[in-house]
């Protein structure tokens with residue numbers, strides 16, 4: 001597409017080093033790992049993988065592909081751990097199902113999560129060391145929750161922003177804290193996929209809001225535009241604050257199917273979001289959408305109507321929580337009474353503040369809805385009055401309900417308009433006409449397109465009779 005045809009296409013490419021490369025330059029190379037994992041403190045005295053493997057192992061027949069397992073390393077940058085909580089509540093598929101290899105054809109997922117795993121300390125870090133050494137026994141995927149930072153800022157003062165474990169990577173082999181950023185920078189080049197979960201990791205999120213003392217940024221910003229995994233996949237983004245757990249586990253399952261060779265890479269949009277999850281706006285599936293259409297708006301939280309005047313940005317936000325719910329298709333923002341603050345969007349939070357104030361653009365559409373609604377609502381109520389009555393009650397002029405002794409019966413004008421409405425409705429009723437079956441092609445259609453004529457088994461042309469009464 002030529003620039004200017006349908007909006008301008010801008011291709012940017014920078015020869016500058018990425019923040020990940022600059023961090024590794026500052027830290028220098030590494031040449032050793034912890035020699036002894038020691039006693040890692042769990043009562044089971046085994047790793048999570050050793051604990052689950054006897055039950056989760058899939059043989060060649062059941063896994064239906066070359067990969068028996070995939071390691072999934074979870075790191076937390078500038079994070080509140082909300083993404084971890086959301087993912088442990090996922091239902092379709094569940095995290096447990098993925099870890100147990102319970103899905104036909106799917107390799108089991110060997111999760112390395114600092115909160116969930118049994119092992120701790122050097123035993124926990126061992127698998128990540130092997131990933132860097134190139135000795136891990138299966139492909140691996142890296143997940144980041146929380147934003148990356150600019151650790152070179154903290155490094156200048158001898159500190160760090162966000163660390164996980166220690167390695168003998170200090171001067172003279174001294175143990176030093178390894179930051180989440182460093183693990184990611186060292187593991188990304190050989191990862192089968194890099195997944196950012198939650199808005200902090202996908203777009204920088206709250207840690208990167210105005211001020212941003214840590215230099216917080218997204219995984220995409222950290223690894224740069226040219227990043228590709230060993231399978232040729234750019235960074236995958238599953239935003240949300242927190243994200244819907246199912247969005248993440250579903251994306252992981254789809255990617256792992258791809259790694260297994262079961263199909264093409266699932267469709268992602270131009271920002272690396274699963275396209276089937278983020279292609280629609282919140283508003284299009286909102287349970288309060290009909291109130292918007294009729295121009296009825298909530299005045300305070302707790303009201304049942306549309307929340308746009310309470311600061312809802314749903315009409316312009318890409319998110320599927322209104323159709324998917326928060327957990328197991330239950331709950332989630334508008335379903336539970338909250339206005340959308342745009343938490344899945346790259347511009348969040350700075351472009352959505354102040355929260356809970358009506359977006360300026362909503363003034364035009366909500367005023368238009370109010371005007372149209374003032375006409376549509378009474379007409380709908382008028383129709384509903386008629387539809388709430390049996391035909392028998394119309395004939396008898398009486399509703400025999402024991403729930404209310406008194407009923408208002410339609411007056412003469414209402415009766416007349418309902419009769420007119422019924423007549424109007426029946427003008428479109430094909431079942432009222434004689435002699436034809438709905439859906440059958442008529443001769444007029446056949447004459448226009450002779451190719452529609454069919455040979456009958458006996459050799460005679462089948463002619464469909466012309467309709468009568470038209």
Ligand code: SF4
Pocket residue numbers: 282283284286287288289290292305306307308312313314315334340
């Ligand atoms: S509450 Fe928000 S998303 Fe729902 S109908 Fe109103 S504006 Fe749209």
Ligand code: SF4
Pocket residue numbers: 240241282317318319320321322332333334339340341342343344345
């Ligand atoms: S509806 Fe809005 S606030 Fe709620 S999860 Fe989606 S983007 Fe975030």
